[in-house]
Amino acid sequence: MNSQDPRIRIGRINYTNVWPIYYYFPELMNSSEVDIIEQVPTSLNKAMAAGEIDMGPISSFAYGENFENYLLYPDLSVSAYGEVNSILLFHEQPLREIANGRIVLPTTSATSVIY
Numbered sequence: 001m002n003s004q005d006p007r008i009r010i011g012r013i014n015y016t017n018v019w020p021i022y023y024y025f026p027e028l029m030n031s032s033e034v035d036i037i038e039q040v041p042t043s044l045n046k047a048m049a050a051g052e053i054d055m056g057p058i059s060s061f062a063y064g065e066n067f068e069n070y071l072l073y074p075d076l077s078v079s080a081y082g083e084v085n086s087i088l089l090f091h092e093q094p095l096r097e098i099a100n101g102r103i104v105l106p107t108t109s110a111t112s113v114i115y
Helices: 019-023 041-049 060-069
Strands: 008-012 034-038
Touching: 008 041, 041 060
Parallel strands: 008 034
Antiparallel strands: none
16 A cells, blocks of 8 residues: 555456456445556556555466565455366468467466466
8 A cells, every 4th residue: 555645556357257356345446445446467467566556366477476475365366277268369271380470469468378
């Protein structure tokens, strides 16, 4: 929390897999004590590391990079057992023709580009 501004800065991702977490906090969304900062996952990861938000959903990789500075809420995560196929590759040519080509990855997700 910023010592000059007593409001709590909460990061928010507007993705359907995170909506259930915010469903239970409707009073926070319009509170003068809370700033909801909506960004994509990669931006929230950076904002948390820079101290620009006080709490919010961040990637497991971002947590791993800064685990000594973060506190996890127990039993709360957006996770799955096994693959979720949230990033899919579509192409028109046979895979053998594009195997050595260039693939552009999204800049919004930190987890989907790590393998």
